[in-house]
Amino acid sequence: MRILFVDDDPDTRALAIRAVTHEFPNATIREAMDLTSLDEVLQERPPEILVTDFDLRWTDGIKIFDRVKAANPLCCTVMFTGTGNEELAVRALKHGFDDYVVKGSKQLRRLAITVRSAYERNNRLRELGESRDLVLKELYHRLHNNLQLVISLLRMTEKTLGHESDRQQIADLGRRIQALSALQEEFYRSEDFRRVNFSSFLERLARNLLETSGGRIELTAELNLVELPVDLAVPLGLIANEILNATLKHASPDDRPGHLSMRLEQIAETLILRISGDGAGSGEDPDTAKTGLGMRLIQRLATQIEGEVSLEHHAAGAAWQVSVPL
Amino acid sequence: MAGERSSMSEKLRVLVVDDEALVADFIADLVEEAGHEVIGIAATREKALEYLERSAIDLAILDIRLKGRLNGIDLAQATRAREIPHMFITGSGDPSTREAAEATGPLAILQKPFSQERLVSVLSQMAQRDHSLN
Incomplete structure (x- = not known):
């Protein structure tokens, strides 16, 4: 156990050290009186517990906290100060200190108990975090x-299916599952699980699907980083998957090179996704588009997120636009 | 033997290692449909090592976690020692596992559920490379 004490007054330091080592008899004690001695300690071996004053001639307790946490993010931190007022206590706790004790002759025992319980609380939280990570990894896998x-x-x-159209349906289903999985991966990467980097997802999805084109289709992506909450990202991700599949299916006929472009941007409170393909015939055939499963999924999911979808066919291909209120 | 490439042909001899039988079969099917030969399917590290010892293999497709252990990384080191290229197909998204996998120098790391096209594209790149080497 390594404990660092920071206080300008040598007597206070000595008393605090005596009180705390009573709780941690085997601890290695380090002291910092200025920036040089602080940096020496941090470079040598960062502490596991920090007890610091707020008012120091050479800096303040908040800056000490930042330096120590940069060296050891798991360090347990307690502020021990004479300039005790509620405002400072709130500031210290908000900044991340584990606890706060006001100096006083009868407070030394309290300091020792506070450091002990803050340290144990910290350890419990870390263990919980580690087991949560383990469960998460296992679930993800x-x-x-x-x-x-x-x-x-x-x-x-x-x-086992004889008809090409049946096989195609199954292959499409596989791609839908793959799209959901790509979304899942983004959630896992975000470490938030409530929001996802949608631009990164779109890029990944498009690149996966483009592999099927054997490099004949060129992708232009202008994706302005938009983080979306899970309840919007999943339906919009599935819509994007349907549009990309429809566009790619008909782009690049006869092995001619085609082009796919994606643009994602937020304009005021609206998210706009534009996808267009310039291969001849790109986009679903207008006659089947209205009844095809892909289009039905797009429309149903758009209703869910109160979005609007438009499709324009033109000589060079097709252009889709999805607008969603944020 | 192991490490020697099939000459005059771009047909790869592939070892598939995955402890999930249906997934292993799926990978093997894709390999064969792409015109290559599946030398064997192994579900354990030991079985895979047997194949590496016994057979001439051009590419090993490895799962990272076999029966709950990170044996795929060991296997990758074994394939490297025999100068057999390898790639990973894994369900693990854990950054430290990925780092360990990348350190073995794979041709690719595909995340499960993987894109079939991506696997086929890695195979064809490797086959073309081998063909031009021969």
């Missing part, structure tokens, strides 16, 4: 393996 199993089962089913 299981989820992705199971999704892979679903896709493998679909593939086995696909091989």
Whole structure:
């Protein structure tokens, strides 16, 4: 156990050290009286517990906190100060101090108990965090393996089907599952699980789908980083998947090079996603578009997020626009 | 034997290692449909090592976690020692596992559920490279 004490007054330091080592008899004690001695301690081996005053001639307790936490983010921190007022206590706790004790002759025992309980609380939280990470990793692994199993089962089913159109339906279903999985991966990466980097997802999705074109289709992506909450990202992600698939299916006929462009931006309170393909015939055939499963999914999911979808066919291809209120 | 490339042909001899039987079969199917040969399917590290010892292999496709352990990384080191290229197909998204996997120098790391096209594209890049080497 390594404990660092920072206080300008040597007597206070000595008393605080005596009180705290009573709780941690085997601790290695370090003291800092100025920036040089602080940096020496931090470079040598950062402390596991910090006890610091707020008012120091050479800096203040908040800056000490920042330096120590930069060296050891898991360090337990307690402010021990004579300039005790509620405002400072709130400021210290808001800044991240684990606890706060006002100096006084009868407060030394309290300091020792506070440091002990803050340290134990910190450890419990860390253990909880570690086991949460472990569960999360396991769940992620299981989820992705199971999704892979679903896709493998679909593939086995696909091989038993005689009609090309039936096989195509199964392949489309596989791509939908793949899109959901790509979204899942973004959630995992975000470490938030409530919001997702939608630009990163779109880019990943498009690049995965473009592999099918064997490099014939060029992608232009202008994606302004937009983080979306999960309840918007999932339906919008599935809509984007349907549009990209429809666009790619008909882009680049006869092996001619095609072009796919994606643009995502937020204008005021509206998110706008534009996807267009310039291969001849790009986009779904207008006659089947209204009844096809892809279009039905797009429309149904758009209703869910109160979005609007428009599709324009033109000589060079098709342009889609999805607008969603944020 | 292991490490020697099939000459005059771009057909790769591939070892598939995955402890999930249906996923292993799925990967093997894709490899064969892409015109390559599946030398064997192994569900454990030991079985995979047997194949590496016994057979001439051009590419090993490895899962990272076999029966709950990170054996795929060991296997990657074994393939490297025999100068056999490898790639990973994994369900793990854990950054430290990924780092360990990348350190073995794989041709690619595909995240499960992987894109079939991406696997086919890695295979064809490797086959073309081998063909031009021969």
